């Protein structure tokens with residue numbers, strides 16, 4: 001009995017000791033040097049052109065902190081081919097020129113998705129051969145336009161449902177499951193040097209979805225279908241997925257032997273859309289979650305670290321508040337472009 005009590009006291013003491021070692025992370029760390037300078041792999045953001053064009057502080061921080069840019073919207077089919085056969089590259093070219101001028105890599109996002117399609121594509125009528133010609137023309141015109149100038153493409157985005165079945169997109173409906181393989185082959189033919197990614201979300205939270213996607217990747221690898229990387233979107237929150245689920249997902253992904261992109265990282269602090277204040281407690285919990293994600297990624301073999309992309313720069317340009325109609329604070333900088341503890345935590349871990 002005494003032994004048991006001793007054990008409980010020891011356990012309690014260890015617990016207290018562990019809790020007190022979760023050091024507070026400050027939000028006041030210097031922004032120079034930027035994150036990219038400290039990192040051996042690319043660190044980037046999804047770029048919003050309105051902010052890049054009209055908000056000098058956004059542009060300054062983007063340029064100072066990040067080495068890789070993903071267009072948040074302007075490379076999607078609704079932007080690049082708004083009318084059938086009429087391609088609009090002006091804005092995309094402008095972003096590419098900005099990236100070139102400032103020494104940033106560009107990650108193309110995305111060739112095929114079920115959202116942000118132009119109406120004419122959604123309404124397209126034709127035989128399977130005509131659908132394939134339409135898909136081929138979009139992919140090859142777009143990839144061909146940027147040939148040799150982009151690091152990589154998200155070829156197909158969000159192809160799976162949560163239960164692991166293929167999502168019923170217009171592509172699947174008209175071309176069957178093989179549309180994914182076709183997309184990769186056409187993209188590769190148009191730019192053999194570009195890395196081609198399959199990108200999806202909830203892969204840590206949903207093992208069935210992950211298994212289905214990774215099985216497809218393995219099948220492509222066996223049959224020589226050109227696939228060069230996987231994108232694990234990381235739209236996560238403080239509690240879900242758990243750290244262990246994120247770790248398992250990264251371990252599984254590493255076994256594929258392909259570069260891994262943590263492609264759309266943001267950490268929601270208000271997934272249940274409550275009335276909240278973003279206080280120090282939430283900021284610290286967010287920093288700890290971010291620290292877990294980064295340290296798990298740092299354990300991935302260096303050759304597979306394609307990079308980490310935040311889905312936005314600051315809480316001001318995050319897609320989450322407007323998309324879900326709720327208050328949220330998911331990114332590295334606050335709405336006044338001040339650093340948050342998560343930013344300082346990233347700095348500390350990149351530069352131990």
Ligand code: G3I
Nearest residue numbers: 046072073109110115116157158201233264311319322323
């Ligand atoms: O272009 C119009 C503009 O003219 C208008 O003034 C403005 C008013 O709200 O809306 C603009 O369109 C919005 C567009 O973003 C550009 O800001 C759309 O309404 C809005 O729905 C669209 O949201 C984008 C969303 O994809 C669409 O599903 C987000 O910005 C973009 O960050 C988000 O990104 C996706 C990834 O591509 C794939 N993974 C999920 C991720 C989050 O949904």
